[in-house]
Amino acid sequence: MTRISKLLLTILSFLMMLYVLLVISFSQGLETIHSDNFHHKITSIDVSDVVNANAGWEALLFLEGDIVKSELHYFAVLERTDLHLNVVRVKDVFSEMMMFSNMPLLLMVLLAYAIPFYIKSRIARKNNASLDFINNETDKLLASFNIQLPPSKQPNTLSQISIALNELNKHVKAQNIQTQLSIYQDKLTGLIDRHAYLEHLEKQLQRAEEAGTRQALLFIDLDGFKQVNDSFGHSFGDEILIQVAHRLQTVVRNNQLSRVSESFELELNLSRLGGDEFSIFIENIPDNLRAVEVSKNVLQEIERDFVLGNKVIKIGASIGIATFPDSASNPNTLLQMADVAMYRAKTDGRGIFRVYSPEMGSKIRRFHYLLEEMRLAIASQSFTLSFQPIVNVDDCSIDYFESLVRWNHPIEGPISPVEFIPIAEDSNLILELGNWILFEACRQMSAWYNAGMNKVRMSVNISGVQLKHVPIYDWVMDTLTKTGLPPNALLLEITESCLFHASNKIIEDLENLRKQGVLIAIDDFGTGFSSLSTLANLPVDIIKIDKLFIDQATINPKYEKILNSISDLGKTLNLKVVAEGVEVASQFELVKNLGIHCVQGYLISRPESSYDVGSNVIKKNLNHIALTGTGVCTPSK
Ligand code: C2E
Ligand code: MG
Ligand code: MG
Numbered sequence: 001m002t003r004i005s006k007l008l009l010t011i012l013s014f015l016m017m018l019y020v021l022l023v024i025s026f027s028q029g030l031e032t033i034h035s036d037n038f039h040h041k042i043t044s045i046d047v048s049d050v051v052n053a054n055a056g057w058e059a060l061l062f063l064e065g066d067i068v069k070s071e072l073h074y075f076a077v078l079e080r081t082d083l084h085l086n087v088v089r090v091k092d093v094f095s096e097m098m099m100f101s102n103m104p105l106l107l108m109v110l111l112a113y114a115i116p117f118y119i120k121s122r123i124a125r126k127n128n129a130s131l132d133f134i135n136n137e138t139d140k141l142l143a144s145f146n147i148q149l150p151p152s153k154q155p156n157t158l159s160q161i162s163i164a165l166n167e168l169n170k171h172v173k174a175q176n177i178q179t180q181l182s183i184y185q186d187k188l189t190g191l192i193d194r195h196a197y198l199e200h201l202e203k204q205l206q207r208a209e210e211a212g213t214r215q216a217l218l219f220i221d222l223d224g225f226k227q228v229n230d231s232f233g234h235s236f237g238d239e240i241l242i243q244v245a246h247r248l249q250t251v252v253r254n255n256q257l258s259r260v261s262e263s264f265e266l267e268l269n270l271s272r273l274g275g276d277e278f279s280i281f282i283e284n285i286p287d288n289l290r291a292v293e294v295s296k297n298v299l300q301e302i303e304r305d306f307v308l309g310n311k312v313i314k315i316g317a318s319i320g321i322a323t324f325p326d327s328a329s330n331p332n333t334l335l336q337m338a339d340v341a342m343y344r345a346k347t348d349g350r351g352i353f354r355v356y357s358p359e360m361g362s363k364i365r366r367f368h369y370l371l372e373e374m375r376l377a378i379a380s381q382s383f384t385l386s387f388q389p390i391v392n393v394d395d396c397s398i399d400y401f402e403s404l405v406r407w408n409h410p411i412e413g414p415i416s417p418v419e420f421i422p423i424a425e426d427s428n429l430i431l432e433l434g435n436w437i438l439f440e441a442c443r444q445m446s447a448w449y450n451a452g453m454n455k456v457r458m459s460v461n462i463s464g465v466q467l468k469h470v471p472i473y474d475w476v477m478d479t480l481t482k483t484g485l486p487p488n489a490l491l492l493e494i495t496e497s498c499l500f501h502a503s504n505k506i507i508e509d510l511e512n513l514r515k516q517g518v519l520i521a522i523d524d525f526g527t528g529f530s531s532l533s534t535l536a537n538l539p540v541d542i543i544k545i546d547k548l549f550i551d552q553a554t555i556n557p558k559y560e561k562i563l564n565s566i567s568d569l570g571k572t573l574n575l576k577v578v579a580e581g582v583e584v585a586s587q588f589e590l591v592k593n594l595g596i597h598c599v600q601g602y603l604i605s606r607p608e609s610s611y612d613v614g615s616n617v618i619k620k621n622l623n624h625i626a627l628t629g630t631g632v633c634t635p636s637k
Pocket of ligand 2: 402461493523
């Protein structure tokens, strides 16, 4: 019911009440008019002067009684004769009756109508006060959020409050998004972080399970990013990461892989997991080909030049692909398996992708297991060194000992350096381990040197990671000083590939070490495909031909020719040539005939502990050592 119809109804009912009251009052008045109180109001009028009012509209008003009208007044007839009427004025009847008998009733009626109005106005006033209060509070809220409202045309509090609430609502929504962003967004690249990505994967995998669909996850790790960071600084590296994120966003869009969050409007299928690791999630793949396609696309994008200021940078990426439900059934494991596959891509040469297979998992578990065990072994000094003599082919006199690290694991038994050195290099544990190796080898050689082996050197294998991270000249000279070993009793073995990629600073350091008397050998020569022209410019004294060539030479004439040309190369460049891995007499004879100077191999001696070297080589040769400054190690029969 509208307000107007309500008002009309109230007025109508009020008028009806009034009418009923009047009618009742009048009939009561007529009954009591005969009392003495009204005698003075009774008059007599001629019948000819009056008009009968009982038939007109007045009859409605005066339901009972005999009413006449004379001139302008109405009269109630008390007595009728033929000529006269005894009458009393209607007005008097009303006024007397209202005054004395119906006044309280009238008042009650009035009150009955007034009270609701009063209550209503009280409520309205109260409401207004509440509205004012709410208005004030919303004003305060607006001020605290620093929200300026446009000037309002209607100062009406309700509409103002509604506008303010609207604004506050918008603001709170925006704040909500901001909070979610600050929790889930990676600050540098603006992509979602690992936490939000895992939450998203959880939902997606659940849906995929219900729908029975296949999904794929790409684990992308940049190749060469660390070098960029090391060479150009972290802000430069940050800029590269931002550009990588943009390129990956393009890949996601172009391949229609996008899924944007409704609440905070971020791409959910692309994440920066941390450092230089990114991940892309591919929904509903019919087969692995789709993931392979996207991976190729990612590699192409990352391999494009990065331009920063006036610098052009080249990096790459290694990608691991894991699929749901084949590789794993939950987000964490899926990510882990893709990581395992990525690691395989790295070890298989970088710049490529690999699809996870269970066989990869056991390798990575072994990797982490050995890494942890190695940490403990370093802390408890559980590594030892063994020493293998390298002898001159002519007289089998010892030219030098190669120190080789040994790890006898309490449960696993001896673990080969072929297995644990790459892990130590990967984790930089080689820095700590290598430090100990150099010190221990120099300390041992210093003792043997002082025992008379002053024409023999000790060789120590130096890893590429050490060359990169340790100031090689200072480190070696410092160790020599600490152990008391003269520089001309030391030899450093560096693999061919490390030496060819060494920076100018490293080459300079090696040159300076040579000036001090330290010799440098290229280890595993022949496996690094180095060019001869660069070899001529490197600071080396010795070439160690890899065992592979020695193995092949006795059965394959081509390899014999290669051995021959390496031997010639040594002569041309005035380098000493050593054959590694000589196991049988025929190999010994062959290398001797090719003019190779020295041999190392089981035929002469296996790597031995310092104790065994002391009792088998030194004690048996004391006189010879005293005369020549070196021992002899003849081939075993
Ligand atoms: P490498 O520097 O080329 O060392 C020579 C390897 O050939 C040694 O293996 C040695 O035991 C083995 N060897 C020598 N003669 C023969 C032979 O006649 N037949 C066979 N089958 N093998 C022979 P080892 O000790 O297992 O070391 C393997 C590799 O591990 C080394 O190759 C070197 O790259 C690395 N390594 C060993 N010790 C150290 C170390 O102290 N520091 C560093 N950075 N790397 C090391
Ligand atoms: Mg070596
Ligand atoms: Mg070698």
